[in-house]
Amino acid sequence: MGQLRAEIGLEIKPEFCTQCGKCSSGCPAARLLDIRPRKIVLMAYLGMEDEVLRSGWLWMCSDCLACEERCPYQVGPYSIIMALRELYAEKGLRLPSYYGPLASSLLKTGFSQAPIRVRTREFKRVDRESLGLQPPRGPMDMKRFSENLKAVLGGVRA
Amino acid sequence: MRFLFFPGCTAQAEQYAYELSARRVLPELGVELVDLPEANCCGYPIKAVSPMAWAYLAGRVLAIAERERLDLLVLCNGCHLSFYELKWAIKQDRGLLEKLNELLSREGLELKGEVRVLHVLEVLHDLVGVKAIQRAVKKSLDGLRLSAHYGCHLIRPSTLPRPDDPEDPRKLEELIRALGASTLDYPARLDCCGSGLAAFHGREAIKMAGWKLSSIRETGSDGLVVLCPFCMKMLDGKQAIARRLLGRDVEVPVLYYTQLLGLAMGFKPRELGLHLNLSPVEKLLSGMGVSM
Numbered sequence: 001m002g003q004l005r006a007e008i009g010l011e012i013k014p015e016f017c018t019q020c021g022k023c024s025s026g027c028p029a030a031r032l033l034d035i036r037p038r039k040i041v042l043m044a045y046l047g048m049e050d051e052v053l054r055s056g057w058l059w060m061c062s063d064c065l066a067c068e069e070r071c072p073y074q075v076g077p078y079s080i081i082m083a084l085r086e087l088y089a090e091k092g093l094r095l096p097s098y099y100g101p102l103a104s105s106l107l108k109t110g111f112s113q114a115p116i117r118v119r120t121r122e123f124k125r126v127d128r129e130s131l132g133l134q135p136p137r138g139p140m141d142m143k144r145f146s147e148n149l150k151a152v153l154g155g156v157r158a
Numbered sequence: 159m160r161f162l163f164f165p166g167c168t169a170q171a172e173q174y175a176y177e178l179s180a181r182r183v184l185p186e187l188g189v190e191l192v193d194l195p196e197a198n199c200c201g202y203p204i205k206a207v208s209p210m211a212w213a214y215l216a217g218r219v220l221a222i223a224e225r226e227r228l229d230l231l232v233l234c235n236g237c238h239l240s241f242y243e244l245k246w247a248i249k250q251d252r253g254l255l256e257k258l259n260e261l262l263s264r265e266g267l268e269l270k271g272e273v274r275v276l277h278v279l280e281v282l283h284d285l286v287g288v289k290a291i292q293r294a295v296k297k298s299l300d301g302l303r304l305s306a307h308y309g310c311h312l313i314r315p316s317t318l319p320r321p322d323d324p325e326d327p328r329k330l331e332e333l334i335r336a337l338g339a340s341t342l343d344y345p346a347r348l349d350c351c352g353s354g355l356a357a358f359h360g361r362e363a364i365k366m367a368g369w370k371l372s373s374i375r376e377t378g379s380d381g382l383v384v385l386c387p388f389c390m391k392m393l394d395g396k397q398a399i400a401r402r403l404l405g406r407d408v409e410v411p412v413l414y415y416t417q418l419l420g421l422a423m424g425f426k427p428r429e430l431g432l433h434l435n436l437s438p439v440e441k442l443l444s445g446m447g448v449s450m
Binding site for chain 2: 011028029031032059060061062063064065066068069074078082085086088089095096098099102103106110111112113114115116118120121122126128131133134136137138139140141144145147148149151152153154155156
């Protein structure tokens, strides 16, 4: 457990893992490729974080929390995957392309995305206004909000 | 009952049917919705790679609610978990609370972590109650057989307070039956919609949605009822692609519980945004004798 540590909101105990596999039997991503939460837990325990970070497995997790819920020893397989994602960002490794636009939208509007036009079943384009919905209200003092957010963004770049 | 209404980014930026139907039905049941004077993302999407940014974003919304002296009503499972997790984290780690308040004080805000956060499922089931909902039914859904999808973040992890049981949730089914319909169990009932994977591996995420939908189809269900805008995006919006990727039938009418409730209360489908659902909801409507 060299580089891995529990950050806020996470409790992880890879040393409690008995490799029972309950986490992996309920994992929806395990059906997609050769990733198993139990393997990630073991590798984290053995100090093989760099191998996990390089493998791409971290970004196959669908965030469903089934492994975390079903682990009989509260090892926290999901929390370990999330702690590894954080380590990945801290090391300045290239984050999935999702995060750049996310960070810039957060900094610009306060929200993860701006309202879009959607299509109806009849292939008509509609938006909040045409549906009679008010525009979302973001932070009143946008400048101060952005400064605060920027100060805590860490390795994520807009 | 009065609540600050927090639709969350996905409902407010593209899943308009959820906000439309919630605004339509909740006030009829005595739930007054007050718009937040200002808000921001709950922070969940950035949490894994930047926990401090998440804590600031989630904490800021809670601090605004505290200033307004009202509890929060949220539509999205992700927002709900995000706020509960932050409330837990600042109790565990007073240092984190101090750090957040240092940031928030620059905006004239203060966080204590005392505001209550309720998902629309909790408001309807625990506060409005099944009996009052039964009384509000003008058009019974008698004869419809429906399936429930709670969504992962609403029921897990049980180490935090969640609205229903992690392995055997019941509340959504009870709410569906309150409208006169019956409910069907299915093997993939607690499985993921795939949404958490959509940002990184779109095709694989849609396959997950497809597995779930085909499990529902096999039961002969008349429709799937959901509670989260992310789940809706996958299960309602991606059926055509899921069908192509899996090479099997996945078509099932999918709608929000607030839409189903509104139909039973006698609202017109368009008033509830049903023309924005992309799955074959006409099938469900014709089963009720209603046209779009």
